[in-house]
Amino acid sequence: MFFVTGTDTDSGKTLVTSGLLMAINRESARLGSQWLTLGVKPIASGCEMTSSGLRNSDALQLMACSTLKLSYEQVNPFSFLPAIAPHIAAKNAGINLSPEVIAARLDLPAFAAADLCLLEGAGGWRLPLGEGRYLSELVQQLQLPVILIVGMKLGCLNHALLTQEAILADGLKIAGWVANSVDPNMSMFEENLTSLKEMMTAPFLGCVPFLESPTADNAANFLHCEALIKRVVTEACSPK
Known part of the structure; x- marks a missing residue:
């Protein structure tokens, strides 16, 4: 199980999380061992009232990309x-x-029951829960490795490095990071990406360009899930 966080609210967590699920679905099928994958959105605001109750578009997207089918409430x-x-x-x-x-x-x-489960956070790493508590405390309690989504725009270097620093200071490991282009007009994009590759300490899982059609299928084309699969397989084979 991994926790997915972002450098800020609009970093593209859902697009990348659903893209990672699709990429892992494709890769496991290619290897002849279709995995059960699961995306979870523990907290979601901005939901829509439907005949079935409140529904969130991000959560529904994760469900559509998961091969392990659970109820919406789960x-x-x-x-x-x-x-x-x-x-x-x-x-x-x-x-x-x-x-x-x-x-x-x-x-x-x-x-x-899932071979790989991705818990997508809300907002950034220090999402407030009220009364001086933060969502990052949940990740600490569960001791989950973290996948960091960097929203590529002006200021992303500072945001990425501060988030990386906070995650590591909380005693957690970063399993990988993804660069996601959220500003199609970002100046010196490649130079910023090169700087991030030099300064980030975790495996680079891919760079999703600005997509005219931002679907999970399209995002999956730019993501590399081999490091995640290797980590899951290694941990599954390790003595308990």
């Missing part, structure tokens, strides 16, 4: 209607959003 246990900071939405709804409460609502036994 994939997105905390959903909020307004597109505002989750801790504010939770407070307005009278919901306690502490790391312990979130952990208790995660269906970890069901997630364990």
Whole structure:
């Protein structure tokens, strides 16, 4: 199981997470061992009210790209209607959003059935949950390796390095990072990407260009999941 975070709210976490699921689905099929993959969105704001209840487009996209099919409530246990900071939405709804409460609502036994599970965060690494608590504490409690999505735009070097520093300072490992182009007019794109490759300490999982059609299938074409697959296989074969 991996936790996916971004350098900020609009870094493209869902596009890259769903792209990674599709890339892993393709690679495992190519190797003749179709994996059960699962994308989970524990917290989502900006949901839509439907006849089935609140639904979030990001969570639905992850479900569409997962080969392990779970209920919507298992994939997105905390959903909020307004597109505002989750801790504010939770407070307005009278919901306690502490790391312990979130952990208790995660269906970890069901997630364990997946060969690879990606938990997509909300916002950036230090997403507030209220009362001085942060979503990063949940990742610490579960001791999950982290995949960092860097939204490629002006200022991304600082954002990426500060996020990397915070993750490592929290005692966690970064399993890989992805560069995702969110500004088609970014100056000196290749030079910035080269600088990131020199300064980031984790494996580089690919660079997703600015896509006119930002689908999981298209994003998967630019992602390299071999390092993740190797890590999962190695851990599965390690003595418990």
